[in-house]
Amino acid sequence: MQEPDTFEPEATRRxxxxxxxxxxxxxxxxxxxxxxxxxxxxxxxxxxxxxxxxGLDEVEAELLGPPEELxxxxxxxxxxxxxxxxxxxxxxxxxxxxxxxxxxxxxxxLRIGGSFPLVCADAGALPFADASFxxxxxxxxxxxxVADPALxxxxxxxxxxxxxxxxxxxxxxxxxxxxxxxxxxxxxxxASYFDRTPYVEQDDDGRAVYVEHHRTLGDRIRDIVxxxxxxxxxxxxxxxxxxxxxxxxxxxxxxxxxxxxAIYVCERDLRQD
Numbered sequence: 548m549q550e551p552d553t554f555e556p557e558a559t560r561r562x563x564x565x566x567x568x569x570x571x572x573x574x575x576x577x578x579x580x581x582x583x584x585x586x587x588x589x590x591x592x593x594x595x596x597x598x599x600x601x602g603l604d605e606v607e608a609e610l611l612g613p614p615e616e617l618x619x620x621x622x623x624x625x626x627x628x629x630x631x632x633x634x635x636x637x638x639x640x641x642x643x644x645x646x647x648x649x650x651x652x653x654x655x656x657l658r659i660g661g662s663f664p665l666v667c668a669d670a671g672a673l674p675f676a677d678a679s680f681x682x683x684x685x686x687x688x689x690x691x692x693v694a695d696p697a698l699x700x701x702x703x704x705x706x707x708x709x710x711x712x713x714x715x716x717x718x719x720x721x722x723x724x725x726x727x728x729x730x731x732x733x734x735x736x737x738a739s740y741f742d743r744t745p746y747v748e749q750d751d752d753g754r755a756v757y758v759e760h761h762r763t764l765g766d767r768i769r770d771i772v773x774x775x776x777x778x779x780x781x782x783x784x785x786x787x788x789x790x791x792x793x794x795x796x797x798x799x800x801x802x803x804x805x806x807x808x809a810i811y812v813c814e815r816d817l818r819q820d
Contacts, residue, residue: 556748556756563745563758565694569648569669571747571755572692576649584629584655590792593659594634598686598716599808600797601784605635610714610782610812611682617641620681623706625670625699625715626688630656630663637663644680646670647688671695673702680706685715691759694745696767700774700813707815713776714813719783719806722796723761729798734805764809771813780812 563571576583591597596605605611611622618640624633627645629652636643646666647653653665668674670689683703690696703713724740726733740763748757762770771778786802793799797807 554750556750558746558748560742560744561747563694563747563755563760565671565698567755568692568694568745568758568760569671571758573648575757576647577651580628580649580651580655583652587794588629590794591629591631593629593631594638596632596635596686598810599784600792600794601786601802601808602790603782603784603808603810605632608782608810610780610810611684611712614639617682621679623673623675623680623683623703624688625673625683625685625703626690626692627656627665628652628688629659630661630665631659632684632686633663634659634661637661641682644675646673671698671702673706675706677705678708681708681711683707683711683713685713687716687718690715691717694758694760696760696762697770697773700770700776704775704815709815710817711815712813713815714810716808716810717767718759719809720762720764720767721805722807725796725801725805727796729793729796729801731800733796733798733801767809767811771811776813776815778811779814782810782812784808784810 620641622636622641622643624643624645627633627647630645633643633645643663645656646668648669650667653667656665693699724736724738726737743761746759747755749755768778783806786799
């Protein structure tokens with residue numbers, strides 16, 4: 548095997564189950580957390596709640612509800628990274644818990660600071676009692692990387708109190724049909740939107756070191772409904788004129804033509820299941 552500092556993983560499309568996806572992505576985020584925070588930390592801020600590369604801020608979007616109504620609410624952030632969103636929630640008077648698969652990402656949360664709990668755990672097995680939270684949120688956390696998103700949604704349904712809301716953002720499904728390039732080469736369809744085969748980066752021995760899973764828009768909605776949650780809104784943020792940044796395949800050029808992010812606003816019914 549190549550030395551770690553020269554290793555270049557092979558990108559491919561192949562199956563990757565729940566266990567392989569979890570192991571690969573825990574390792575990837577632990578190895579890359581430092582670089583990620585250096586590259587994107589300024590854009591994300593230490594205590595902002597940004598839903599995606601477009602820069603849609605919860606202050607403006609109010610997808611979890613008006614900020615003044617967050618005070619005293621128990622909120623679970625899934626895939627929290629350095630817990631920027633949880634830090635913003637705490638500033639509104641909420642009681643957040645920041646959960647992430649990556650220990651190294653949570654070390655960055657410790658570095659920045661905050662008085663809320665940090666939990667290292669898999670989103671598919673949330674270590675909380677039933678009906679523990681009023682709200683849950685996930686800004687590009689967990690859902691794009693898990694092989695069984697329906698399991699995560701069922702877990703979120705379980706830990707939400709009746710009437711609770713779950714809002715999560717992920718790559719807009721249509722982007723899987725286009726190359727992951729920010730320039731003109733990323734504007735031509737190159738793959739089938741209906742091909743759900745995961746994107747996998749693997750080492751020389753064929754072991755996955757990064758996995759991302761594709762779900763069509765219909766798949767996402769069916770997963771939400773099957774979990775017992777109710778979809779109340781689907782937000783596709785438009786690219787704002789002030790945002791001149793490129794983030795991987797996200798860019799002003801592409802953002803003005805095709806959506807890059809989908810935000811799913813879900814609720815658990817008031818009745819007790």
